[in-house]
Amino acid sequence: MYSVVDLFAGAGGLSLGFTQTGNFKIVAAFEKNEFASQTYKKNNPDVELYADVCSANYEDLKKKFGNIDIVIGGPPCQGFSNANRQHNTTINQNNMLVKQYIRAILELNPKAFIMENVGMLKSDVHKFYKTSADIDLINEYGIETQNSKIFLLANNYFFPELNEFVKNLTNINTYIWDNDFYLGINVIYKQKENVKKLEKAIVKYSKLLKKSLPLIHEVENEIINNIYIDLIKSVKLLLSKEISNNDFIIQIERPLMIQRMIKTLKEIKDNDLVINSYIFDTDLYAEVDSFPVYEYLTKILESEKHGYVIDKGILTASDFGVPQKRKRFVVMGIKKDISEEVKLPENKTSHINTVKDAIYDIEECSTITSVTDDNGIKLPKIPKKDLSELARKLRNSKMLYNNIITDTRETAMERFKLIKQGQNFHSLDKSHKVNTYTNIARTQNTIYLRLDYSTLSGTVVNVRKSMWIHPTKDRALSVREAARLQTFPDSFIFCGSKDSQYQQVGNAVPPMLAEAIAKSLLKYLDKK
Numbered sequence: 203m204y205s206v207v208d209l210f211a212g213a214g215g216l217s218l219g220f221t222q223t224g225n226f227k228i229v230a231a232f233e234k235n236e237f238a239s240q241t242y243k244k245n246n247p248d249v250e251l252y253a254d255v256c257s258a259n260y261e262d263l264k265k266k267f268g269n270i271d272i273v274i275g276g277p278p279c280q281g282f283s284n285a286n287r288q289h290n291t292t293i294n295q296n297n298m299l300v301k302q303y304i305r306a307i308l309e310l311n312p313k314a315f316i317m318e319n320v321g322m323l324k325s326d327v328h329k330f331y332k333t334s335a336d337i338d339l340i341n342e343y344g345i346e347t348q349n350s351k352i353f354l355l356a357n358n359y360f361f362p363e364l365n366e367f368v369k370n371l372t373n374i375n376t377y378i379w380d381n382d383f384y385l386g387i388n389v390i391y392k393q394k395e396n397v398k399k400l401e402k403a404i405v406k407y408s409k410l411l412k413k414s415l416p417l418i419h420e421v422e423n424e425i426i427n428n429i430y431i432d433l434i435k436s437v438k439l440l441l442s443k444e445i446s447n448n449d450f451i452i453q454i455e456r457p458l459m460i461q462r463m464i465k466t467l468k469e470i471k472d473n474d475l476v477i478n479s480y481i482f483d484t485d486l487y488a489e490v491d492s493f494p495v496y497e498y499l500t501k502i503l504e505s506e507k508h509g510y511v512i513d514k515g516i517l518t519a520s521d522f523g524v525p526q527k528r529k530r531f532v533v534m535g536i537k538k539d540i541s542e543e544v545k546l547p548e549n550k551t552s553h554i555n556t557v558k559d560a561i562y563d564i565e566e567c568s569t570i571t572s573v574t575d576d577n578g579i580k581l582p583k584i585p586k587k588d589l590s591e592l593a594r595k596l597r598n599s600k601m602l603y604n605n606i607i608t609d610t611r612e613t614a615m616e617r618f619k620l621i622k623q624g625q626n627f628h629s630l631d632k633s634h635k636v637n638t639y640t641n642i643a644r645t646q647n648t649i650y651l652r653l654d655y656s657t658l659s660g661t662v663v664n665v666r667k668s669m670w671i672h673p674t675k676d677r678a679l680s681v682r683e684a685a686r687l688q689t690f691p692d693s694f695i696f697c698g699s700k701d702s703q704y705q706q707v708g709n710a711v712p713p714m715l716a717e718a719i720a721k722s723l724l725k726y727l728d729k730k
Contacts (some may be wrong), residue, residue, distance in 0.1 A: 205229045205267060207310065209255055209275030209303055213241040213696060213706040215688065216274050216318070217249075225724055228369020229267045231363075232258065232275075235403035237698025245694055253304060255302045260309040270310045272723070276319025276711065277303050300495055304502060307535075313537040313721055317499075318711060330498060332491040333474045340493070343501040349478075351487040352470070352585070355463040359456050361425050368480055368488075370464075371404045371639040372636075374471060377421050378463045384461065391458055395449045404440065404447060411437055426460065433457040449588050469695075496533075503535055510535040514543050521549030522718040523592065524689050526659040530711070532719060538724055547722035557673060558655035558687045559590035563597065569607045569680055573700055578603045582691070593687075604681040606700055608666050617650055618676045624654040648715075655677065659687050666704040681707060689714040 204226050208217045220226040228252045229499035235241045243251050247508060250266075252258065264270065277299040298656055307315050332340065332347060340347065354368070363487040371377070379387075386407035393399040395398040418434055421427045434455040439445035445453075463486070470477065481487040496514070503510040536544045570576060578601040586594060610618065626649060652671040653659050662684050670679040681703045682697060689712045696703040 203227045203272040204313075205269070206274060207231070207263070207270050207306070208685045209273065209306055210277055210299065210319075211242055211275065212238050213710050214694075215690070215710035215713050216276065216316070217242075217246060218270075218690070218713040218714045219711065220274065220720040221715045222713065223720045223724060224722060226272065229270070230263060235330055235702075238709075240697035241695070241703075242448075255299065255306070256305065258275065258302075260306060264310065265563075271313045271727075272305075273307055273310055273312045275303060275306075275317065275441045277317070278319070278516035280416060289669050300499070304499060307503065308508065313540055313727065314534070316719055316723065317533040317535075318719075319528050319709075328495050328549070329492040330495060331473070332493065333478050334476060335474065339502070339636060343407075343425075343505055344442040345493050345498060347491040347493045350490050350492040351481065352466065353485065353492060354466055354480075355486040357485050359459045361429075361460075363423075363425065364486070365480070365482060366484070367423060368467060371464075371467055371471075373422060374464065374468050375689065376419075377423075377461075378468060379461055380414045381416040382410050383418060384465075386410045386414070387454055387458055387461075391451060391454060395645055400447055400451070401599070408441055412441055418634055420515055429460060431455045433658055439538060473646075499533065505701065509538045511538050511542065511544055513546050513547050517546060517715060517719070518549075519715045520554055520658050521711050522712075523553075523555050523714045524687075525557055525592065526553040526710040526712075526717075528661045530713065530715065534719070534723060536723070540694060541726040541729065545722070547718045549718075553657065555590070555592045556655065556657055557659050557687065559592040559654050560596070560659075560689075561673075561683045562655065563589055563593045564602060564605070564682065564686070565603055565674065567602055569605050569677065571609050572605060573698075576603055576606060576624075579605065596686055596689065596691045602682060602692055604678055604685060604703060605683075605696045606681045608700070608702065609676040610676075615676065618652075618671050621650060621652045623652050623673050624657070626651040662687050663708040664701070664705045665708065666701060684708070688712045 205218075206220055206226050206228045208214075208228055209219055212235070214231070215227045217231060221228060228249045230252065231242060231246070232252045233242055233254045234253050234255075238252070239251060242249070255684040303317060311666045329350065330336070331350065331352070339345065355364075378384075390403045390407055392399065393403045410617040415434065415437055418430055420432065433454060434444065436450055440447075443647055450527060467488075475490055478489045478491065481489055489578075500512055502508065504512055512533060514531070514533040516529050518533050519530065521527055532546055534544055534546055564581070566582065581600055581602050582596060587596070650669045650671065652662060653673045655673045665679050665684050670684075671677070672679055672683070681700070682692070684704065684707045685694065685696065686692075687705055688710055690707070690710070691713075696706055698706070
């Protein structure tokens, strides 16, 4: 039995897949999210559960459990810095979590590791920006860096002495708006293309703006101070309805863009990024060095000092019995003294499970809309011959929990009734798309998707937010049905709020995919 530590464990899909082999024992897991932790603990009561990976003491862990054989886990992919897209935050604090994962491997020195849930980890798009703390590592392991630019401000918002302002912004915290004020202004501005949504946003956030307005104070730079004064005047005029919504949008645009620049500069400073120069070209950029996440990982772990051999690739979940079009980037590493090579699993089956295979047998089970009413329902007895092989595998409990759905409003129900299997929001007539998404043409194909029994589902994310529809019932897909599509057995119970349960399911590694990965790794471990 190999001992395993699961980092960023979530609800426990990866852990479940490993334990299902019967050859791995999870001794410790780390998960910070409150509801996901509750789910993990309920389904893994014997596992020592910790919260924060960043504060983990792996020496203490080894003293308690002995040498750890395997480290598994999936650092959140949204944590990676991405120089080619604009986010509300340029340098998400989660981008340190890949480094925390690598720290765990270096300090625990396991026989092998599995890292997943990083869909574009191998891509050059996902990168770390160089910090002062990276300099020694970059030199020690020969990590190649490349030039990157962080967008700061469009040239039509430039102001005199901008050059000096960005280079000598010592009291940067004094320029940052109150969080509530920034939230209100930012949300309102984002609705500028939709008249009705703009009106709703202004109504919704007016009290918040009024409450936080006194917190916008004088700042050192005279130009910025005057911009802030004009902004305060505009907000007051909006609150007293002395200015139109459109005029308000025009007047807040410049101060908002400058505030976004200042917030980005604060992120750069707080994260101790090494700035090579500021580029005042068509727009303003901070020039930095960056390096791909995968380059960082392999250079360190494949080095002679640490001695791992690594394979990586994209695994398609449907190849391993999961009834959905889900692709995951997986990195598998093993000590060179155990095996000179390691390979990710390859599918050898021609059978593809469908949505019907996964959820047809619970189609008539009653649903609830409140987690407080979830006392479980008895699974209907169905002859084994009438069940798909997948359903027989997942029906490992006499009771069915988490058959929870969202309340459906009248407008949504009208749409549900018009959408056929395999169709989505774009199948609706224009009259049924009124007063909905900001840009109807760009609405994703996964929105208002009615699943098709005859084929795979799309990638299961938070299907509540995407408004997924049951194949034959005019209702939302339940948490349990989404869990079935992820290949969680019925004995696995999710905890927490309704939205959290949907999110936990969507974030999870499909257990059947995890089991295939575990079995593939086992071949190399047992061979040694």
